[in-house]
Amino acid sequence: MYIFMTGGTGFLGGRLAKELIQRGHRVCMLARTPEKVQTQFTAEEQKSIDVLPGDLTSHALGANEAFIETHRGKIDLFLHMAALVKFDEELRDELFETNLTGTKEALRLTKLIDCRRFFHVSTAYTLGAKEVGGETLYDVSQSFLNPYEESKAHAEQAVWESRDELDVSIFRPAIIVGDSKTGEADSKFTMYGYMRALELFKRKLERRGHDFESIRLIGSATGTSNLVPVDYVADVLLAAIEHAKAGTIYNVTNDAPPKNETMLDYMKESLAFPHLTITETPTSTLSSIEQSFNDMVKVFNPYLNRDITFRDDNTKQLLQDAGFAPLHLDQKSLRRIVNAYYKAK
Structure with a gap:
């Protein structure tokens, strides 16, 4: 199978690309920096x-007429x-440009090269402020916790509106973390960015010589962190290549997510920062x-109160x-995922 990928040099995308190649598929990869x-990737994998040298926000991702003609009818x-995974309100315009405009340009290129199947990797948090997430399209007029979620919800809408022209499937991973078996991780990803903030704050206090017994973090101790290891998300996408149904949404989530208090305990142990409590x-x-x-x-904070x-x-x-196999994360796997922070730095 010949598969076009955006995000192929990212944490999840890079892992998936290697798996696809190992299984005998060929990949055409969008790369802003070839x-x-x-x-x-190894010389053999290459x-x-x-x-395709290009950019998400360029017309048809930067594909010229020669690329389109060469690949028309060839991509399966x-x-x-x-x-772009950032939560800051001041990045709203950039988030919408990358996540919404980028998706529309990806759809444009898909149609130009006469590719019928389109998989869109979104996020489970397009549900906004809801407490139950279904495998259905959400209303974009609802309230969202940050512009990242909102931009991804609008991108889903754009994909869904193309389902009469394309066989579209939407995949919604929750909080992607390191590999459950090896601990391989990306320090810029979600939970590890949070751990980085904890470590920086700890160092700041130590440099200033503060004598402290407890630092309270505002959040829900009984709330849960819906973590999904990168190997599980990759498995779902690999399974989808042969078995996904058109016009279907897939939540790539955790049925038994750990409590925030549990995850904070693991982080405190890993960072040697025992003074943290969640309250x-x-x-x-x-x-x-x-x-x-x-x-x-x-x-x-929005992810610590739900x-x-x-x-x-x-x-x-x-x-x-x-x-x-279905997802199974035991205590050993969760500790390995948290400890992956130091490997990823």
């Missing part, structure tokens, strides 16, 4: 990779994975040091059809 392909699947104490009671700490990690239930019946059926 040199990254040479550094991330024999199965074609590169268009796999759109690239996205729902009102912010007015925080010390100046605690307030500074909470301000530092405030973009992550206990979301995600429905993933479509994904379970997909994995069963393809003969893949």
Whole structure:
């Protein structure tokens, strides 16, 4: 199979590309910096990779007429994975340009090269403020917790509106973390960015010689962190290549997510920062040091105050059809995922 990929040099995309090549597929990869392909893939793997130098926000991702003519009718699947994952409100325009405009340009190129199948990798958090996530399209007029979620919801809408012209499937991973078996991780990804903030704050306190017993983090101790290891997300996408259904949405989520308090305990142990506690104490009671700490990690706060239930019946059926095992994360795997932070630095 000949597969076009965006995001092929990213954490998830790079892993998936290697798996695809190993299984005998050929990949055409969008790359803003083509040199990254040479550094991330072996010489042998590069024999199965074609590169389109381009950019998500360019017309048809930067593909010229020669590329379009050469590849028309040749691509079996268009796999759109690239996205900007930032939560800051001041990045709203950039998030919409990358995540929404980029998706529209990916759809444009898919149609220009007469590729019928389009997979869109989104996020489970397009559900906005809901506490139950279904495998259905969400209303883009609802409230969202940050512009990242909102931009991805609008991108899903654009994909869904193309389902009469293309066989579209949408995949919604929750919080992607390191490999559950090897600990391989990307330090820029979600939970590891949070751990980086914790480590920087700890060093700041140590440099200033603060004598402290406890630092309170505002959040729900009984809330859950819906973590999905990168190997599980890759397995779902591999299963989807042969078994995904058109016009279907797949939540790539965790049925038994760990509690925030549990994950914080693992992080405290890994970072040697035992002074952290998670509490729902009102912010007015925080010390100046605690307030500074909470301000530092405030973009992550919406994910520390919830206990979301995600429905993933479509994904379970997909994995069963393809003969893949369901997700299982035990305490050992969770600790390995947290400790991967130091390997990824």
